Amino acid sequence: MGKIYRYECRRLLWNQFFAGLAAVLLGYGALVLRGVTILGVSHTAPFSPWSFGDYLSRMLPLLWIGALFFLTFFTSLKARRTAALIDAVPMRPARFALARCAAAFTGTAILALLCIAEAAVFYSRMFGWYSWGSLVFPALVTLLPPLVFALGSGWLLGQLRPWLLYVWMPIPILLAVLPLPEVLGLWNGSFFTAYPLTLEVLDPAFALPGPMVMAQLLLLVAGMALLVFGSKRRSIS
Numbered sequence: 001m002g003k004i005y006r007y008e009c010r011r012l013l014w015n016q017f018f019a020g021l022a023a024v025l026l027g028y029g030a031l032v033l034r035g036v037t038i039l040g041v042s043h044t045a046p047f048s049p050w051s052f053g054d055y056l057s058r059m060l061p062l063l064w065i066g067a068l069f070f071l072t073f074f075t076s077l078k079a080r081r082t083a084a085l086i087d088a089v090p091m092r093p094a095r096f097a098l099a100r101c102a103a104a105f106t107g108t109a110i111l112a113l114l115c116i117a118e119a120a121v122f123y124s125r126m127f128g129w130y131s132w133g134s135l136v137f138p139a140l141v142t143l144l145p146p147l148v149f150a151l152g153s154g155w156l157l158g159q160l161r162p163w164l165l166y167v168w169m170p171i172p173i174l175l176a177v178l179p180l181p182e183v184l185g186l187w188n189g190s191f192f193t194a195y196p197l198t199l200e201v202l203d204p205a206f207a208l209p210g211p212m213v214m215a216q217l218l219l220l221v222a223g224m225a226l227l228v229f230g231s232k233r234r235s236i237s
Helices: 002-013 016-035 049-075 077-081 083-087 093-127 132-160 164-168 171-177 182-188 190-198 210-236
Strands: none
Touching: 002 049, 002 093, 016 049, 016 093, 049 093, 049 132, 049 164, 049 171, 049 182, 049 190, 093 132, 093 210, 132 164, 132 182, 132 210, 171 182, 182 190, 182 210
16 A cells, blocks of 8 residues: 555656646745735734634635645546556555545645745744744644545545536635635634634634534544545445
8 A cells, every 4th residue: 555655646746737736836825925914914913823824724725726636636537447457456446545545635735834834934034933833723723624625525526527526626716705604714714814803802812713623623524534435435336
């Protein structure tokens, strides 16, 4: 399984698509950092967890699209034509599918880390600020659940019909312009701009309401369950 994972990682990461996507992410990230984050959100510092979370929520649609594009390497019609070769591999198809999903998750994680590293460099150069520990929790709760859900739902949709992945790609862009309930405020970033104003303190400590924590946990669990289900379905089909 380890050899398959390493092979798929090389296939995903050593190509022009990954380099182009990384360049787009970093370019857009620079625009957000210099045009929005530098001002701070809701009267907080530019390097506060709230401003950082707002930056990540703006990067999330591109990261979602990147995660689904990684899956197209495995669910396209060309990939389906190699099914006979895959079946000949001395490994259970479900484990083979999980190795591919792990490679897609690795690629997505690297893209997310590039966005985070860009913010870190921006904060250090512009403000001489290096307290990265305070940004770990906002990064995890903002990015991990939706990106795992993107991979899980995308893997299952791609197994059903490859073109469904492309239909699924603009979903976070659509959600960003819709009036979502407060519990889903991490999806469109409204939580980072609205919630600090309700705490009645200047530059408040980062915290999530209980219902929002549950919503993110459910999203994470749903994404993991869909990955497992999609992998088992692949082994049956």
